[in-house]
Amino acid sequence: MQATRTCLLLLFLFTCRETQSEFVIKNVTLFVHPAKEVERGTNLTLTCNAQVSHTGGHLPQYTYNFYKDFKPKELHTQKTHAVEQMNFSIPDARAFDSGTYQCELVIDQQKENSQTADVKVKGLQVPELIVDKQRVSEGERVSATCRAEEEKGSLLFSFKDGTKEVYRQSSESGHVQTLLQLRYARIARLSCSYVIDRLESNVSNVVTVEVQELDIRPNITFQPSTEVIEGDTVQIFCPVDSKFQNSTFSLWLIKGRDILKPDMKNSHYSKVVQAADTGEYECSTKMNSITKTDAQNLTVKELFSKPVLTITPVGVFEGQPFNVICKSSNFESKRIRQDEVKYSIYRNEHLVTPGAFDGGYRDIAGTHTDGNYTCNAQTKNIIKWSQLQIFKAKTLVSRPVIEVVDKVVLGHPFKIHCRSEKGSFPINYTLIRNHKPLNHYLSLHKDDQAVFSADITTKDEIHAYKCKAWNSQNSPPLMSEALSAPVIVPVKKVSLQVLPRPDQVIEGTDVFLICNAGNGTPPISFNWYRLGSNMPLKSKTVQVNNSAHNLSAVSSEDSGTYYCEAFNNGSAQSQSDKVTFTVRMAHWKIGVIAAVCLLFLALSVVVLIKYRSKRVGVDRSGEAGVWSRRPPDTGDSGDVVDMEEANVEYTEVLHPQADPTRVPLKKGTDTVYSELQTLPQGEVHDYWTDRNGPD
Numbered sequence: 001m002q003a004t005r006t007c008l009l010l011l012f013l014f015t016c017r018e019t020q021s022e023f024v025i026k027n028v029t030l031f032v033h034p035a036k037e038v039e040r041g042t043n044l045t046l047t048c049n050a051q052v053s054h055t056g057g058h059l060p061q062y063t064y065n066f067y068k069d070f071k072p073k074e075l076h077t078q079k080t081h082a083v084e085q086m087n088f089s090i091p092d093a094r095a096f097d098s099g100t101y102q103c104e105l106v107i108d109q110q111k112e113n114s115q116t117a118d119v120k121v122k123g124l125q126v127p128e129l130i131v132d133k134q135r136v137s138e139g140e141r142v143s144a145t146c147r148a149e150e151e152k153g154s155l156l157f158s159f160k161d162g163t164k165e166v167y168r169q170s171s172e173s174g175h176v177q178t179l180l181q182l183r184y185a186r187i188a189r190l191s192c193s194y195v196i197d198r199l200e201s202n203v204s205n206v207v208t209v210e211v212q213e214l215d216i217r218p219n220i221t222f223q224p225s226t227e228v229i230e231g232d233t234v235q236i237f238c239p240v241d242s243k244f245q246n247s248t249f250s251l252w253l254i255k256g257r258d259i260l261k262p263d264m265k266n267s268h269y270s271k272v273v274q275a276a277d278t279g280e281y282e283c284s285t286k287m288n289s290i291t292k293t294d295a296q297n298l299t300v301k302e303l304f305s306k307p308v309l310t311i312t313p314v315g316v317f318e319g320q321p322f323n324v325i326c327k328s329s330n331f332e333s334k335r336i337r338q339d340e341v342k343y344s345i346y347r348n349e350h351l352v353t354p355g356a357f358d359g360g361y362r363d364i365a366g367t368h369t370d371g372n373y374t375c376n377a378q379t380k381n382i383i384k385w386s387q388l389q390i391f392k393a394k395t396l397v398s399r400p401v402i403e404v405v406d407k408v409v410l411g412h413p414f415k416i417h418c419r420s421e422k423g424s425f426p427i428n429y430t431l432i433r434n435h436k437p438l439n440h441y442l443s444l445h446k447d448d449q450a451v452f453s454a455d456i457t458t459k460d461e462i463h464a465y466k467c468k469a470w471n472s473q474n475s476p477p478l479m480s481e482a483l484s485a486p487v488i489v490p491v492k493k494v495s496l497q498v499l500p501r502p503d504q505v506i507e508g509t510d511v512f513l514i515c516n517a518g519n520g521t522p523p524i525s526f527n528w529y530r531l532g533s534n535m536p537l538k539s540k541t542v543q544v545n546n547s548a549h550n551l552s553a554v555s556s557e558d559s560g561t562y563y564c565e566a567f568n569n570g571s572a573q574s575q576s577d578k579v580t581f582t583v584r585m586a587h588w589k590i591g592v593i594a595a596v597c598l599l600f601l602a603l604s605v606v607v608l609i610k611y612r613s614k615r616v617g618v619d620r621s622g623e624a625g626v627w628s629r630r631p632p633d634t635g636d637s638g639d640v641v642d643m644e645e646a647n648v649e650y651t652e653v654l655h656p657q658a659d660p661t662r663v664p665l666k667k668g669t670d671t672v673y674s675e676l677q678t679l680p681q682g683e684v685h686d687y688w689t690d691r692n693g694p695d
Helices: 004-019 459-464 587-613
Strands: 024-032 037-041 043-056 062-070 077-083 085-090 099-107 108-112 117-123 127-131 136-137 139-146 155-161 166-169 175-181 186-196 207-212 221-223 227-229 231-239 250-255 258-260 268-272 279-287 291-303 308-312 321-327 343-346 349-357 360-364 371-379 381-386 389-391 401-404 414-419 427-434 436-443 452-454 465-470 496-501 511-516 522-528 538-542 546-551 560-569 577-579 623-629 673-680 684-686
Touching: 024 099, 024 117, 043 062, 043 099, 043 117, 077 085, 099 401, 117 343, 127 207, 127 538, 136 684, 139 155, 139 186, 139 577, 155 175, 166 175, 186 321, 207 227, 221 291, 308 371, 321 371, 349 360, 381 577, 401 465, 414 427, 414 587, 436 452, 452 465, 459 465, 496 577, 511 522, 522 546, 538 546
Parallel strands: 037 117, 136 207, 227 291, 623 673
Antiparallel strands: 024 043, 043 085, 062 077, 062 099, 099 108, 099 117, 127 139, 139 175, 155 166, 155 186, 186 207, 221 231, 231 268, 250 258, 250 279, 279 291, 308 321, 321 360, 343 349, 343 371, 371 381, 371 389, 401 414, 414 452, 427 436, 427 465, 496 511, 511 546, 522 538, 522 560, 560 577, 673 684
């Protein structure tokens, strides 16, 4: 039985799986009824139509989603079974319902969206403004409510007093209530409006509220008068209407930026005044955030003027007397005499002279009198201070020092600096040459240096310069020592000397290239060059005017053209003339060559004698002989026989009674002979060679 049930269940499931429909969502369309643009209060209907193709059988569940303004969260969702149309209703539409709508159909894993539809609901409710009072006092608050409860969504309410916005608040309940504080006496015109989705409503009804003045203004008065003299006692009153005495309000007495009395409960203020108390005084009251003021000027005349401190003479030098005087120039003669005012002088806040009627102080200037001076004048409990003055005794100039700024090069301009180690500025400097002033300079501070231009043509002229300095008309100028500084003579004429002389340079010896810098001032730098090379053979700096470069054991390769350069701190490089020399052969080599030549000549003579000793016997009758030579035997084959193996015969042939015209020609002392050659078949040919040809 259990097995049968299991088989039936499996058969049912298989049958269901086989009858599951296959489907395709072809199209989804959104319709808006009655129109996409309607008046407020209209009932809107959004219809989502779908076209779905399927194979029949069991279809899965359909899910319809409605969206607004492309927000990811669904505005409305509804699930149904195989229904191809779904409605979404918006009853009594308001501006809040305006927007962009879209619907979506979801079947199993498939989705399809419709096109978008822009819906606009025209018209907004006119808001209503309600206030709890229409007559208030300055600073009193009014409860105001703005209503637009027929609208939906978030509304931004704005309250205005006339054209000025005074409050703003958002609400989703369709109304806002707030307290508005009304300032200043007037007729206030209150209204409100709201904004929803960037649409602004019309203005509400305008409510008028009468704002009455809050009469808490004080009345400022002075006793005995608004014009008094220093030392008088002045009383200031700030009375307020008695009906507000028990109310919560504040009262201040103000002068400029200073609050003289922060809480005048008794509305009274008293003070012994001075000239500095002249100015505008203000009584200020505040109640319910409303402030009322009353102001009036008070003039306080000086009993005596502020003292003036003077130090004379101006620019006192150390060791000279000076005076300090403290005096007031104006006095209220109806109240005091001039001799009733006492003066005290202070240096660095220490009393120098106690209260005296003359107000004078005298001393000798020095470091002990330097400092900050001030004084005061006092009478009838009134004290007035002078302005502070700084006094510093001037220092007489010290003997100036004259020095060269950089270096002195003969024939070139240079700078002279004149300075004094001590002395108050300004300091006058004068450059002097040979007791005659050349130029003047006024130095105003320590960084303002007296620098003069100068030049010399000889080294001794450097000592002709002096300078003098002074900073006081009452003291004579001080003269410096004569200027002393090393003078650099520039290198101008450079010469090169070769030892030994260029025409006596022999290989194997040392050659010295001596470079002379004339009168140039050491240290002097020398460079030696060989023509054709930019690199110096040698560079050297010495403390004398000349230097040498040694070419050791010269050879023919050292022959060439040489020159040198020299310069010092006062000049650029100067070049000498170019010197050329040729390295000659050594004497011993010449002797060896001569000896070898003589030896060769002697050997030649010996060889000649040996040759002559082999000659064939000849007739000594005095007839001239001619040599004949047998030619090499070629043999039967015609090959030439080696000369070392051939027998050479020399035969002297006598020519009796030789014709003078046929005497052999002579070249110098040598006789030119023709050679007799022994040819085959015993033929002997006789050849004469001379400048006239064969006889």
